[in-house]
Every structure is written in structure tokens, then in C-alpha cells.
Amino acid sequence: MASATRRKAKTGRFTGGLRGIEEEILGAARAFGLDPLPTVFELITHDQLNEVAAYGGFPTRYPHWRFGMQFEELQKGYTFGLSKIYELVINNDPCYAYLMNSNTLVDQKMVIAHVYGHSDFFKNNLWFSQTNRRMIDEMANHGTRIRRHIERHGEKTVEEFLDAALSLEWLIDYHSVYSPLRKRTRYEFDEEEETASVQRLKTDRDYMDRYINPPAYLEAQRRKIQERTQQQRKFPEQPMKDVLEFLIEHAPVENWQRDILSTVREEGYYFAPQALTKIMNEGWATYWHSKLMTEKILGDAEIVDFADHHSATLGVQPGALNPYKLGVELWRDIEERWNKGRFGSEYELCDDLARKRSWDLRLGEGREKIFEVRRIYNDVTFIDDFLTKEFCEEQKLFVYRHNPQSNRYEISDRDFEAIKKSLLFRLTNMGHPIIQVVDANFQNRSELLLKQVHEGVDLDLEEAKDAMKNIQRIWKRPVNLQTQTEDQVKLLTFDGQKHLEEDLSTPVA
Amino acid sequence: MIKRIEKDFARFREIIKGQIRKDLRKYVTHGEMIGKRGKYAVSIPLPSIRIPTFRYGKNDRSGVGQGEGEPGTPIAAGDPQEGGGQAGDQPGEHLLEIDVTLDELAQILGEELELPRIQPRGKSTMYADRDRYNAISRAGPESLRHFKRTYREALKRTLAMGQYDPDNPIIIPVREDKRYRSWKVKQVPQNNAVIVYMMDVSGSMGEEQKEIVRTEAFWIDTWLRSQYKKLETRYIVHDASAKEVDRETFFSIKESGGTKISSAFGLCSEIIRKSFNPAEWNIYPFHFSDGDNWGSEDTRKCLDLLNESILPQVNVFCYGQVKSAYGSGQFKKDLDEHFKDSDRLITSEIRDKSGIYGSIKDFLGKGR
The missing domain is CATH 3.40.390 (Collagenase (Catalytic Domain))
Incomplete structure (x- = not known):
């Protein structure tokens, strides 16, 4: 061939x-x-x-x-x-x-x-229950709308804004979609937009400009608009994890820009359950x-080929966890445990190892159980509930860590609790740091204050600074981020020109 | 219809080129930034093309794996952070290795350094043979069989022999019927160039100096290759005597002893005389040394050689003086003084790696 x-x-x-x-x-x-x-x-x-x-x-x-x-x-x-x-x-x-x-x-x-x-x-x-099942159409609509923005505002302008918006694509509160309090998944905007800047009348005679657009009038209008936007600006009553939503509602951007933010946010919510x-x-x-x-x-005649390819998908490398392998083994383990009745306090409290090994109540509830699990669990609860010590041993799971002395990755632990903790940490918030909007009028200067909810792992500060730059482009006023490196609480600021870094003795948020 | 992805892909390439352009000085200065080099392309590692997001940093270097081994066993896999235990649907993060063709790179270099296009000499007189597959022959490999022509010949033969049956029009070609695609040799104008690199490898030229020469040679090659259809390179090393070597040796050889630059110039003019007729070749000798020469006697000999047998033959002669701890730098002064008015001789002083950028501009900026 x-x-x-x-x-x-x-x-x-x-x-x-x-x-x-x-x-x-x-x-x-x-x-x-x-x-x-x-x-x-x-x-x-x-x-x-x-x-x-x-x-x-x-x-x-x-x-x-x-x-x-x-x-x-x-x-x-x-x-x-x-x-x-x-x-x-x-x-x-x-x-x-x-x-x-x-x-x-x-x-x-x-x-x-x-x-x-x-x-x-x-x-x-359950976690897919709120996703848009017409997403193919919706994505096409997004495509059309963004192409229209490009036609209207120019490729470069739209691309720059999209780049900035995509910096935030993970800053959503993916749990909120399951809340009855949540009102909307996407926003609708008029094509005609209310401009945030003062409209000047057009003239191509420079000497006439000051009569056609009297500076005093312009100044008054500008102040009026400013006052209005000032009023519109609200502070989040509670820290908000959905940074995108906050910016859509409160950032001083034009409607096409809101539309882009909203598009990124909607797609983020669509993809979240797959990561979850x-x-x-x-x-x-x-x-x-x-x-x-x-x-x-x-x-x-086909079984050997199948076995060959199937085993390739389940192959494991020491340094990487194969979700196919871990997943399928866990499913099988659950099925077996519920078939044999290896769950509940009686089984767990049993300290006769021999009896535990041959434990079999012939319940046959395995199939039923896995269908139940498939309905209501996500990765975090799945690992939390069904990862057992026996399973970790059987699957030879371990925790690895970077050893700075030898500058290589080494197996550090085979302890069940450590493995579970490490896995759960990886899965929390889909492996992304948790960032919240805390204050939109920080220091009473309408600066934005974000906060990393620090769980013991630091941000990549250099990249965080670049991301803040992008947020500043949307927020327009200085953007602050409270984070932590090792034990030191830090406040990073980007004011539109330069980055500042300050060690805090008392957290501001 | 143009595929959607092609547009996004083209835009991506454009951004990359912009990135390289922006950081060109860095790439020019650090030879190692240019990674693997192939015949037509180089691969350049670009660290920061991705969109910045908030992500975990350095002290997150742990994860969960699967397999044999006691605590303390190193794990063989590359960088385990690539998807190591990470259950996100993001692809593994790594340096993006981007292939850029040498032509594209030369274009960027040209635009950034504002290098003028080179006017080749005597292009009308030089021709090269080119093969074009636009002929038909009676012999050839089956893979080049010309089906239509073969059929036509077979049909003609069948008709002529009266064997053609309209009700059963089967044509069977025999060997004589077969026709094959073949080539014609065509002469096309071509301009050729040769670079003769000369380097002082006496004791005073250290590793750092050679690294500078290597980096500089890469960029000179890249630019001149984009200007000429055919580019040859020759390498000469010298201390007190000169010899021609291959590329590998040129950049790795380590000699000691004195320096007689005239030996290299002599060999260079010898090579030109033997293999590169100035009427057919654009000739570029480049000489790198730390500026030390064995007395004024030898320097005078160098100047004579340049005057009489090298400069009249070449497009331009370039001398790059790499600063070293031992070099006096006298040679450049001598050249500058002697050839004040010559536009065929360019000298440039390269103090350190960051000087490479400027010296490339010195050498190539005249458009000769």
C-alpha cells in the first residue's frame, strides 16, 4: 500500500x-x-x-x-x-x-x-448536563460574529483583543453552571453600540474644528460619561471566581469586545466538563x-491486532500518568469491588488480610454501580471515593518529585495518602490556579485587585505578569494581583507601563 | 476553496517571523539559539509564543506516575511535566521548535539589517545546465512511461498492420511502441559565488573567538546563499603556515605557534587562481584573526598579495578582527591605513558576541 x-x-x-x-x-x-x-x-x-x-x-x-x-x-x-x-x-x-x-x-x-x-x-x-448540545452551530455563530468584528474593526485590533481575552480563558467558575442562581450562560448585545468616548462631529477643515466641536462642550460630555461609568462600576460583593464575567459586566470596553470576552467565556464553560x-x-x-x-x-482473526493496538493506548511511561489506563483500571476495580461486596465498614474494618483477600459476598452489583458512578461523579470525586490503597499498590502508582540536587525527577513516595493528595491537587480546578476578583476599586482608584487562592504552589510569576498585562488592556486601569511565593505574600502591580512587585506583611485581600 | 486552517497557519507563521525579527539581535548574537540546521531550514526554539495565562510555576515539579522502582529511582521519561498527572485537556507544554527556511531567515536578516541586494558581476556571461523534463525518448524506466504517446504509437502500428478491429479495439503495445518522458538540457543564466573563509588558529585565538567566527559565518552563508543560485565555501586555517580544511575541521582545529597571515592570503589566491575564474564567480574572501601578525615584514607581504592578486579578483575582501586577550589589533590598523580608499576591502572589529550584529552589517551592508 x-x-x-x-x-x-x-x-x-x-x-x-x-x-x-x-x-x-x-x-x-x-x-x-x-x-x-x-x-x-x-x-x-x-x-x-x-x-x-x-x-x-x-x-x-x-x-x-x-x-x-x-x-x-x-x-x-x-x-x-x-x-x-x-x-x-x-x-x-x-x-x-x-x-x-x-x-x-x-x-x-x-x-x-x-x-x-x-x-x-x-x-x-451530570457534569455535561449543562453543556450546549448545539455547540457546533454555536461555534459557527461565534466564528461568524468574530469575522464580522474583524471586518469592522480590522484584523489586528480584533486579534490583539482576542489574545488578551484568551489569557483569561480558564478564569471561569465552572461550578456556577449547576447553580440555580445562575441567570445566563451568554450575553446578548446590540450591534449598535453606545460609545464610551465622546462623539466628535466630523470635519476636515482643521480651523473649523474648534467651532464645530467646542472644547468646553467636549470636556463636559467627557465628564458626564465618566461619571456615568463611575456609577456603573460596582465592586464584587464577594470574591468572584468568574473573572471573565466580572470583566464583561464591568470593564470599560466596547460591545464587540464584550462579545469576544463572552465568546471565550462560553467556550470555556463548554469545554470545562471534558477537563473535569x-x-x-x-x-x-x-x-x-x-x-x-x-x-x-x-x-x-482480529483479536491479535486489537490486543496490539489496545495495549498501545494503555501503555504507561514512568513519568506520565495515562488517563486511559488509570481510568479503565479504576472502573474495573469498582465493578469488581461491588460484585464481591468489598466496600462498607465491615470490609474496611476487617484486619484479617487473608480474609480480605478472598472476600466475596457474590453481590453482583458491579455493573449497576459503575452506571451509577458514570451518572454523578467527576474526576475529583471519582478519585476521592474510589482510589484505594490496594489499587495504588496493584497499579504501582507513585509520587515523583524534582530533586534539585541531581536535577532530575525521582520517585519520592509510594504512600497511598501522598498519591491521593497529589492526584487530587492536580485535578482541583482542572490543574489551574484559582484566581479571584476581590476588589474593583482597590485603593479607591478603581484599580483591579485579583487574588490567587494559594494552595501551597506558587504561580509562574513571569507568565503571570504577562497575563496581567493582558488584563490591564481590558480593565484599562492598573491591575494588582496578590499572590505568594514560598511564605512571602506579594502584591504584583501592572499599571500599564511597568510591573511593580511588593512584599506585603499583611495581605490586602 | 482555501482551507480555514491555512489562514490561521499563515498568520501563525507571520507572528513567528515577527518574533524572530524582534529578537534577531539575540539570535544573531547567540549561535546556539539557532538549533538544528538542515540543508534548507533551521529550527529555532521559541519559548514564549503561547498566550500567557496564570499557571503553576517552578515549585510544582511533582506529580503521580506509574511503574516499578523504589523511592529515589530516577524516572526515565523526558520531562514529566508534559502531561505528567495533569488531567487538563491542554497539550503538554514545551519549547516550540519552529522550522524556518534559510531563505526566510535571510529575508528577515536582510530587512532588519537593511542589507542591500547584491549586484552580481558579469551575470550575462555565466550559464549553467538545467534539466527539464519536456522531451520524449524511446528508452527509459517504466515509471516514466508516457501512456498517451505509447498508446498512440501502438495504435498507429496496429492500424498500419491492418490488425485493428473496430469491434474489439484492443491495443497491445510492444517494446518498440513505448515512449518515455525524458529531459532536455537547457542553459540558464546563473550566478555563482564562493566564500573563502580564512581563520587564524594560532594560540591566541581561543574558544570564544572561534565561536564568534562560527556564528558570523553562519549568517554570512545564509545571506549570500539567498543572493546567489549556487554558493560554494572553502575553508583555510593558518598559523605560521596555511592549509585548506573542511568545515568541521575549520571550526574545531586548535593549533599553536606563530602567525603568518600572508600564508593564508597566498593559499587563498592560489585557490582562486586554480578553481574560481573571476569571470564566472563572485568571490568573497573572509579573514578572521585577532590582529596579531608576525612582524611588519609579513604584513607588507600581505598587503602586496592583497593588492596584486586578491583584490582585483574579488567582489569584496572582508577582514574581521576578533578581540582576544593576546591580540594587538595592529593588522586592522595596517589594512585601514593602506586601503583607505579601496571599496573592495572592508574591515570590522568584533569586540565580543554582541559585536557580531554590527559586523555583519559592516561586511554585507555595501551590497557588493
Whole structure:
């Protein structure tokens, strides 16, 4: 199949054989109790797949160079054989799945089964319940609107603002979507905007300008607008984690800029559940593709190829945790424990190791339990509830740490508590630092005060300064950030010109 | 229809080029910033192209892994922070290695240093052979078989022999029918250039000085390559005597002893005389030393050589004086004094790495 007999690979919707396979797998999945969204499969080339992946799954997304950067990385990875994407699933109704057309038939079967696992998870996991199921349309709308802003305000202006806005894409309060108090997920704005600056009448005769636009009048208008915006500015009553929302409501920006902030925020909320359930979701899909393939779908001749590829997805490197592997093993462990009744105080308090090892109440509640877990858990609660000491030992988990003396990463601990703590920390807030808006009138000078909720790990200060620069571009007034390095509380300030750093003896927030 | 990603990709490349342009002085100054160098492209590590966000810093260098080993065992994987235990959906963070073609790099260099395009000499007289696949031949490899022509020949033969059956129009080509794509040799005007690098490798030239020369040579190569279709490079090292070496040796050789610059100039003019006819070649000798020479006797010999056999042949002769702890720097003074009015000789003093930028401009800024 080398280039000598170049075969024109098919792209597009499933036809013929694959269509039958798709139905067979779906039938088997339903028989096991899976309940996936209607799923549309598309076969595409690796170039196209890399393009779709670069756009985070949405080829109609707004234009931005970082997608180009992503594309370059994916293309390079593929060309040099370092990485290969088998499939891409989009949480949408109907669910869209992109498959690489050069996958072998066994791969395609495995991938289809995997996709149904994801699709079932999207539909039934609580944390996905608030996501927009028409996101493909919504993303296209975002694209259209941002293209319109570009036409109106120029490529450079919009790009600069988008760059600034994207600095904040993680500064949302992803729990808030489940709160009944939450009013809206996105904002609507008039195209016609109320200008924040004084409108001058146009004249091309300079000497007339001062009669047509009398300076005194302009000054009065300016003051009026200023007063009005001053009044509009409110301070958050409580520290706000949704920095984007705060800026949308209170930053002195134009409406098209608000629209961009709102777009970034909305997409952030859409992607958040995927980051919140990475281990569960990948584990769930892997669990089911493995079960469906080995028990229902595969022919005798295919089993070796399947095992080969399946083991590749579950491979572990000492330095990196494979969410597929950790996830699928945890799911299996839960199923086994609930099948054998290895839970509850009686089991946990039992100190007879031999008895514990052979503990089996023949409850057979495993399947039921994993479906329940799939419904209401996310990664944090999943690890918190189901990671056990026995599991850590069996899976040979460890904590590694950078050793400054040898300047390398070393295994530091195999203690269960340490492993769990480290894992949970990684998963908290999706691995991002927690930043809050504390005061919008800091020092009574309408400066913005942000605060890192310090959990023992410091920020990358250099990058934080760059991010503050971007926030200042939106807020316009100086931006402050209270953070901590080691035990010293610090206040970073960016006033639009330069960065200041001050050690605080008493925190300001 | 142009694919969406192509636009974003093009914009990304543009930003990168802007970034390189902005930091060009840094890249020019530090040779190591230019990473792997291939035949047509270099890869440049760009650290800060990503959008800044709040993220955890240095003291977050731990995580959870899986596998064998006692506490204290180093883990083999590269940098475990790349996705190590991180359950976000962000791809692993690392330096972005960007491939930039030498042409693009030369363009950036040219724009930033405001280098004029070089007017090649005597371009009308120089031709080179180029192969063009626009001919047909009766012999050739099967992969170049011209299907249509072959069919036509076979059809003609079949018709002529009366074997053609309109109801069953099967044409079977035999060996004589086969036609193959072939090439014609075409002469196209071409301008060639040769750079003769000369370097003093006597004891007084240390590692740092050589590093400067290496970096400078890279940028000179890059620029001249963008100006000429064909570029050759020759390397001469000298202490009290000179010899021609290959590129690797040129940058790594370590000699000791005295310095007779005239030996290198003699060899240079010898190479030019033997291999590079000035009517066909644009010739660029570059000489780097720390400015020490073995007495005024030898310096006079150098000046004579330059005057008589080198300068009349070359586009421009460049002398770069790299400052070293031992060098007196006398040679540059002698050259400057003697060739005050010559526009074929350029001298430049390179005090340290940061001087590379300026000296490239000195050498190439005249557009010769």
C-alpha cells in the first residue's frame, strides 16, 4: 500500500460495510445498557483530522493563530510518527465523531466502540448536563460574529483583543453552571453600540474644528460619561471566581469586545466538563470498547491486532500518568469491588488480610454501580471515593518529585495518602490556579485587585505578569494581583507601563 | 476553496517571523539559539509564543506516575511535566521548535539589517545546465512511461498492420511502441559565488573567538546563499603556515605557534587562481584573526598579495578582527591605513558576541 499503488481513500459518511459494523456495535452497546447520543461518523484524512483537532473539534470556529500553531504541532507529530489521532468525538446532539480513513478495519471497530462510550458519557454524566448540545452551530455563530468584528474593526485590533481575552480563558467558575442562581450562560448585545468616548462631529477643515466641536462642550460630555461609568462600576460583593464575567459586566470596553470576552467565556464553560472528567471519560470509553470488542464484535482473526493496538493506548511511561489506563483500571476495580461486596465498614474494618483477600459476598452489583458512578461523579470525586490503597499498590502508582540536587525527577513516595493528595491537587480546578476578583476599586482608584487562592504552589510569576498585562488592556486601569511565593505574600502591580512587585506583611485581600 | 486552517497557519507563521525579527539581535548574537540546521531550514526554539495565562510555576515539579522502582529511582521519561498527572485537556507544554527556511531567515536578516541586494558581476556571461523534463525518448524506466504517446504509437502500428478491429479495439503495445518522458538540457543564466573563509588558529585565538567566527559565518552563508543560485565555501586555517580544511575541521582545529597571515592570503589566491575564474564567480574572501601578525615584514607581504592578486579578483575582501586577550589589533590598523580608499576591502572589529550584529552589517551592508 505504499505510494506506488496510491489508493484513493474514501472520505465522508459511512457507507457499505462500516455502516453495518456501526449498527452492530451500537446494538451490542445498547444491550449492555449504554445509552449514547445519536452519533454521526465521518471518515476524513489525517490532514483534515489534524485540522479539526487543531480547532478543538470545531472546524467552523473563529479564526485565530493559535489554532494554526496547534495544527503545525499535530502535523509534525504525525509526519514524524510521534503521535497519531485515531478519533475525535464532539459533545453535541447529534454527537459527531471523526475517524481517520487510513485506520485499519480493526482500528475502526475499536474506535467506533470507543466513540459510543464517550457519547454515552456525554449524554448521561451530570457534569455535561449543562453543556450546549448545539455547540457546533454555536461555534459557527461565534466564528461568524468574530469575522464580522474583524471586518469592522480590522484584523489586528480584533486579534490583539482576542489574545488578551484568551489569557483569561480558564478564569471561569465552572461550578456556577449547576447553580440555580445562575441567570445566563451568554450575553446578548446590540450591534449598535453606545460609545464610551465622546462623539466628535466630523470635519476636515482643521480651523473649523474648534467651532464645530467646542472644547468646553467636549470636556463636559467627557465628564458626564465618566461619571456615568463611575456609577456603573460596582465592586464584587464577594470574591468572584468568574473573572471573565466580572470583566464583561464591568470593564470599560466596547460591545464587540464584550462579545469576544463572552465568546471565550462560553467556550470555556463548554469545554470545562471534558477537563473535569478526563480520567472517567477516557476510562469509560476504554472500558466499553474493550468489553464490546472482546465479547461481541471481534472475529478470531482480529483479536491479535486489537490486543496490539489496545495495549498501545494503555501503555504507561514512568513519568506520565495515562488517563486511559488509570481510568479503565479504576472502573474495573469498582465493578469488581461491588460484585464481591468489598466496600462498607465491615470490609474496611476487617484486619484479617487473608480474609480480605478472598472476600466475596457474590453481590453482583458491579455493573449497576459503575452506571451509577458514570451518572454523578467527576474526576475529583471519582478519585476521592474510589482510589484505594490496594489499587495504588496493584497499579504501582507513585509520587515523583524534582530533586534539585541531581536535577532530575525521582520517585519520592509510594504512600497511598501522598498519591491521593497529589492526584487530587492536580485535578482541583482542572490543574489551574484559582484566581479571584476581590476588589474593583482597590485603593479607591478603581484599580483591579485579583487574588490567587494559594494552595501551597506558587504561580509562574513571569507568565503571570504577562497575563496581567493582558488584563490591564481590558480593565484599562492598573491591575494588582496578590499572590505568594514560598511564605512571602506579594502584591504584583501592572499599571500599564511597568510591573511593580511588593512584599506585603499583611495581605490586602 | 482555501482551507480555514491555512489562514490561521499563515498568520501563525507571520507572528513567528515577527518574533524572530524582534529578537534577531539575540539570535544573531547567540549561535546556539539557532538549533538544528538542515540543508534548507533551521529550527529555532521559541519559548514564549503561547498566550500567557496564570499557571503553576517552578515549585510544582511533582506529580503521580506509574511503574516499578523504589523511592529515589530516577524516572526515565523526558520531562514529566508534559502531561505528567495533569488531567487538563491542554497539550503538554514545551519549547516550540519552529522550522524556518534559510531563505526566510535571510529575508528577515536582510530587512532588519537593511542589507542591500547584491549586484552580481558579469551575470550575462555565466550559464549553467538545467534539466527539464519536456522531451520524449524511446528508452527509459517504466515509471516514466508516457501512456498517451505509447498508446498512440501502438495504435498507429496496429492500424498500419491492418490488425485493428473496430469491434474489439484492443491495443497491445510492444517494446518498440513505448515512449518515455525524458529531459532536455537547457542553459540558464546563473550566478555563482564562493566564500573563502580564512581563520587564524594560532594560540591566541581561543574558544570564544572561534565561536564568534562560527556564528558570523553562519549568517554570512545564509545571506549570500539567498543572493546567489549556487554558493560554494572553502575553508583555510593558518598559523605560521596555511592549509585548506573542511568545515568541521575549520571550526574545531586548535593549533599553536606563530602567525603568518600572508600564508593564508597566498593559499587563498592560489585557490582562486586554480578553481574560481573571476569571470564566472563572485568571490568573497573572509579573514578572521585577532590582529596579531608576525612582524611588519609579513604584513607588507600581505598587503602586496592583497593588492596584486586578491583584490582585483574579488567582489569584496572582508577582514574581521576578533578581540582576544593576546591580540594587538595592529593588522586592522595596517589594512585601514593602506586601503583607505579601496571599496573592495572592508574591515570590522568584533569586540565580543554582541559585536557580531554590527559586523555583519559592516561586511554585507555595501551590497557588493
